[in-house]
Amino acid sequence: MKYLKSSLFICLLVTVLTSAQNKEITLDAIWNGTFRTEGMQSLHSMNNGKQYAVLNFEQGSTAIDVYDYKTLSKVETLVKSSDLEAIKYFSDYTFSKDESKIILATEVEPIFRRSTLGVFYVYDIKTKALAKISDEKIQEPTLSPDGKKVAYGFNNNLYIKDFESNQTTQITFDGEKNKIINGITDWVYEEEFAFVRAFEWNADGSYLAFIRFDETEVPEFSMDVYGQGLYPEQDVFKYPKAGEANALVSLHIYDLKSKKINDVKLSKPYSDFYIPRIEWTNDANVLSAQYTNRHQNELDLWMISANNMSSKLVLAEKDKAYIDVTDNLTFLKDNSFIWTSETDGYNHIYHYSKDGKLINQVTKGPWEVTNYYGFDEKNNTVFYQSVENGSINRDVYSIRIDGNNKKRLTQNEGTNSADFSADFTYFINTFSSSTKAPEYTLHTAKDGKLVKVIKENSSLEKNLEAYNLPKKEFSTIAVNGNDLNMWMIKPNDFDASKTYPLFMFQYSGPGSQSVKNTWHAANDYWYYFLAQKGYIVACVDGRGTGFKGADFKKVTQNELGKYEVEDQIQAAKQLGALNYIDQNRMGIWGWSYGGFMSSNALFKGNDVFKMAIAVAPVTSWRYYDTIYTERYMTTPQENPSGYDDNSPIFHVDKLKGNFLLIHGSADDNVHVQNTMQMVEALIQANKQFEWMIYPDKNHGIYGGNTRLHLYTKMTNYIKENL
Numbered sequence: 266m267k268y269l270k271s272s273l274f275i276c277l278l279v280t281v282l283t284s285a286q287n288k289e290i291t292l293d294a295i296w297n298g299t300f301r302t303e304g305m306q307s308l309h310s311m312n313n314g315k316q317y318a319v320l321n322f323e324q325g326s327t328a329i330d331v332y333d334y335k336t337l338s339k340v341e342t343l344v345k346s347s348d349l350e351a352i353k354y355f356s357d358y359t360f361s362k363d364e365s366k367i368i369l370a371t372e373v374e375p376i377f378r379r380s381t382l383g384v385f386y387v388y389d390i391k392t393k394a395l396a397k398i399s400d401e402k403i404q405e406p407t408l409s410p411d412g413k414k415v416a417y418g419f420n421n422n423l424y425i426k427d428f429e430s431n432q433t434t435q436i437t438f439d440g441e442k443n444k445i446i447n448g449i450t451d452w453v454y455e456e457e458f459a460f461v462r463a464f465e466w467n468a469d470g471s472y473l474a475f476i477r478f479d480e481t482e483v484p485e486f487s488m489d490v491y492g493q494g495l496y497p498e499q500d501v502f503k504y505p506k507a508g509e510a511n512a513l514v515s516l517h518i519y520d521l522k523s524k525k526i527n528d529v530k531l532s533k534p535y536s537d538f539y540i541p542r543i544e545w546t547n548d549a550n551v552l553s554a555q556y557t558n559r560h561q562n563e564l565d566l567w568m569i570s571a572n573n574m575s576s577k578l579v580l581a582e583k584d585k586a587y588i589d590v591t592d593n594l595t596f597l598k599d600n601s602f603i604w605t606s607e608t609d610g611y612n613h614i615y616h617y618s619k620d621g622k623l624i625n626q627v628t629k630g631p632w633e634v635t636n637y638y639g640f641d642e643k644n645n646t647v648f649y650q651s652v653e654n655g656s657i658n659r660d661v662y663s664i665r666i667d668g669n670n671k672k673r674l675t676q677n678e679g680t681n682s683a684d685f686s687a688d689f690t691y692f693i694n695t696f697s698s699s700t701k702a703p704e705y706t707l708h709t710a711k712d713g714k715l716v717k718v719i720k721e722n723s724s725l726e727k728n729l730e731a732y733n734l735p736k737k738e739f740s741t742i743a744v745n746g747n748d749l750n751m752w753m754i755k756p757n758d759f760d761a762s763k764t765y766p767l768f769m770f771q772y773s774g775p776g777s778q779s780v781k782n783t784w785h786a787a788n789d790y791w792y793y794f795l796a797q798k799g800y801i802v803a804c805v806d807g808r809g810t811g812f813k814g815a816d817f818k819k820v821t822q823n824e825l826g827k828y829e830v831e832d833q834i835q836a837a838k839q840l841g842a843l844n845y846i847d848q849n850r851m852g853i854w855g856w857s858y859g860g861f862m863s864s865n866a867l868f869k870g871n872d873v874f875k876m877a878i879a880v881a882p883v884t885s886w887r888y889y890d891t892i893y894t895e896r897y898m899t900t901p902q903e904n905p906s907g908y909d910d911n912s913p914i915f916h917v918d919k920l921k922g923n924f925l926l927i928h929g930s931a932d933d934n935v936h937v938q939n940t941m942q943m944v945e946a947l948i949q950a951n952k953q954f955e956w957m958i959y960p961d962k963n964h965g966i967y968g969g970n971t972r973l974h975l976y977t978k979m980t981n982y983i984k985e986n987l
Contacts, residue, residue, distance in 0.1 A: 287733055292973055296972045301725075302725060303720060313687070315690075317684075319332070320357065325353075327355050327356070328347075329342065361412030364390070365411075368387055368398075369386045370385055378934070382402040384399075385417075387408070403419045404461070410466060410469065411469075413429055418449040422439075422447050423473070423519075434524075437477075447475060452933070457892035458541040458892065465543055467552070468546075471520070472549070479512055483504070490961055500931070500933075504936075507895055511891055529552075529569055531576050538558055538559065540554060550570055550571045550572050551568055555594075563588070582608070587897065589607070589776070593637040597640060601616065601618050602616075602617050602619070603615070604616075605634060611630070627668050628668070635651055638692075641688075641710070643688075646665055647663065648661065654678065657750055658679060658680065660673055674713030677701075679698025682694070685710060691709060693719065694707075698782050737789070738753045738754070739782065744805070745832055749805050750806045753801065753804075754802045756801070760845075764847040765801045766800050767801050767850070769803050771805060771806070771853070772855060773859060774857075775809050775818060776811035777858070791976055801846060803840060807836070821897065825897055825907070826861060829862060830862060851874055856882075860882025864884065865916065867920065871920065871921040876983070878983075880975075884913055889935065918950045918952075924955070928940040931963050934964040
C-alpha cells in the first residue's frame with residue numbers, strides 16, 4: 266500500500282507540473298495587460314553626465330527621480346505631484362536646456378497620432394515655485410535655453426510667456442482652424458514627417474524660428490462622429506490626398522528684441538515643396554532648414570542668417586526614387602555637421618564642414634546604420650546603432666569620426682538600443698530578443714563593459730514558463746531571386762508527419778520590418794495563441810521592406826503592391842509545398858498597408874490563399890495622403906497605372922476565398938472611404954464577404970473592450986474558414 270500511495274502521489278505531481286507547464290494563452294490575457302513589460306519611463310540624461318532622471322509612478326502620484334549612473338542609487342527627487350497642491354498627477358516632463366526648470370504635463374488629450382492638447386506647468390527646481398503656463402489647453406510648450414521664457418501654440422497661433430515679467434506675448438495673429446497654422450504642423454506633416462512642433466528656439470533664446478502652414482486651398486475631409494447623442498457630429502479637417510493641393514508652407518524668424526517677424530526667402534525658386542525639418546546651429550544667428558520637392562527625390566540643406574536673412578545652400582542630394590528625412594542632423598562645436606544618407610546604396614554616416622564640403626564618410630559597408638546617437642567631442646567618437654550583425658538584429662557601435670577604430674559595444678544577439686550620458690561616459694542599453702524580455706543595463710561607453718543591471722522583466726519571464734510558448738524560428742526563404750527574412754511559429758506538439766493550416770502575417774510597406782529579433786508585441790502572443798490551437802503562423806518580409814539596402818527597398822517605386830504581393834504569393838506557394846503544411850488551408854492578414862497587401866494577395870493569389878483578413882486597409886492609393894503616397898508613387902496624374910493596376914478594388918472579380926474586411930469609422934489616417942469603395946466593388950462583382958465597422962474608432966481600433974472584440978472576431982473567422 267505504501268508503494269501504491271507513493272506512485273499515486275508521483276503521478277499526481279507529474280500531472281500537476283505538466284498542467285502548470287502547458288497553460289493556454291487566452292485572448293483576455295493578451296489584451297488585459299497580463300504580458301505587459303516594465304520599462305524606464307521618460308529617461309533623461311542630466312547635463313552633468315553623472316546622473317539620469319526617470320518618471321516614476323507610485324500610489325496614485327508621479328515623481329521625477331534622479332539616479333547616479335555609477336551606483337544606480339537614487340540621489341534625489343526633483344519633484345513629486347503629492348507635494349504640489351495644484352497638480353494631482355503629471356504624465357510627462359521636459360527640462361529646459363540648462364535644467365533649471367521643468368515643464369510638467371497634465372490633462373493631456375490626443376488630437377491625432379502625435380499631437381496633443383494639455384494643461385502645462387513650469388516647476389522651478391531651485392525655488393520650488395510652480396507656474397501655470399496658460400489656463401487654456403495648449404500645444405507643444407517649449408522652454409527657452411535659459412528657462413526664462415516658454416513658447417507654445419494655441420488656436421493655430423504662437424505665444425511666448427516671460428516668467429520674470431509674467432507677461433504673455435502673442436506673436437502671430439492670423440491663425441484660423443482649417444486655414445492658417447503657425448508653428449504647429451498640419452495633419453499630413455504630423456503623420457508623414459513625424460513631428461508636431463514646427464518652431465525652434467535658437468541657442469541664446471533671442472530668436473524663434475517657425476513654419477507657417479496656409480491650408481486654405483487644401484481639400485477638406487469630413488467624418489461622422491456618432492458619440493452618444495441624438496445626432497452625430499462632424500469632424501472636418503484638411504487632408505491632402507494624392508495629387509491634390511498641399512498647404513503652402515513658409516519659414517519665418519521672430520526677433521524677440523525687435524518683436525518683428527522676418528520672412529525667410531531663398532535664392533533658389535521653389536514652387537511646390539516641403540520644409541520637413543528646421544534646426545538651429547550652435548551659432549545663435551544661423552538656422553538650418555531642409556527643403557524637399559514634392560516628389561521628395563531632391564533634398565536641400567540651407568543655412569540662413571537671422572541677422573540679415575541671407576541664405577546659403579550647403580548640401581543638395583538627389584535620388585532616382587526618394588530620400589528619407591531623418592532626425593540625424595547634428596551640429597558639432599565648429600558647426601561642421603553629421604548627416605546620414607543612402608548615397609552609396611546603404612544608409613551611412615557622413616561628416617561635412619559647415620559649408621557643406623564632405624570631410625569623411627564615417628561608416629561604410631553593405632549594411633545599414635539604423636540610429637545615430639551622438640558625437641563625443643572629447644574623444645572624437647561617433648556612437649550609432651546598425652544591422653551589421655544581421656538585418657533582423659540591432660547592435661550599438663562606436664567609431665572615430667575619421668572612420669577608424671570601430672567597436673561593437675553590445676554583445677547579446679537581438680535588439681540593442683542605447684541612451685548615452687551627456688558626457689558619453691556611460692550608456693543605458695535596452696536589450697531584448699524573441700526569447701529574452703527587455704532588460705536595462707548600464708555600460709561604459711568606452712568599451713561597452715557591463716557595469717550593472719538596472720531593470721529586468723524576470724517575473725514576466727517566470728510567469729511565461731507556465732505557458733510553454735512555442736519558439737519563433739528565424740530563417741530566410743529564397744523567393745523571386747531574393748533571400749527574404751522569415752519567422753515561423755509551430756505548435757508545441759508539432760509533428761512533421763502531420764499537416765497544419767498556415768496563417769501568414771505581413772505589413773510590407775516601404776522601409777518597414779516585421780521580421781526582427783525582438784521581444785513579443787501583443788500580436789505575437791496572438792500568434793502563439795493560434796499555434797496552441799494548431800495553426801502554423803509565418804511572416805515574410807518581401808521586397809520593398811527595409812534594412813537590406815536602398816535597391817531592395819526602392820524596387821517597388823511607382824508600383825506599390827506589385828512586387829510585394831508577388832513575393833507573398835510565391836512564399837505561400839513554397840511554404841505550401843512543405844509536407845507538413847496543408848496547401849488547401851492557407852490564409853493571410855494585415856493591417857493598414859498590410860490590409861492593402863492581404864486583400865491583393867487573396868484576389869491575385871486566389872488559387873493559393875483560402876482566406877484573408879484586411880484591417881483598416883488602403884484600397885486605392887488615390888485615397889491616401891500626398892506626402893506618403895507621392896514619395897513612392899509620384900502623383901496619380903503622372904502615374905495613373907501605378908495607382909490603379911495594383912488597387913485591390915480593381916481585382917475583386919478574382920475573389921474565390923473567404924474575405925473579412927474591418928475598419929474604424931473615425932479613422933483620420935486611412936479613411937473608412939477605402940473600405941466603403943471596396944465594399945461597393947465587391948457588391949457589384951456579386952462577391953460574398955464579411956465586414957465589420959467599429960464606430961468612432963480611429964486607425965488603431967482600440968478603447969475599452971474594442972481590441973478584445975476585434976481579435977475575438979478575427980480568431981473566430983480563422984477557426985471557421987481555415
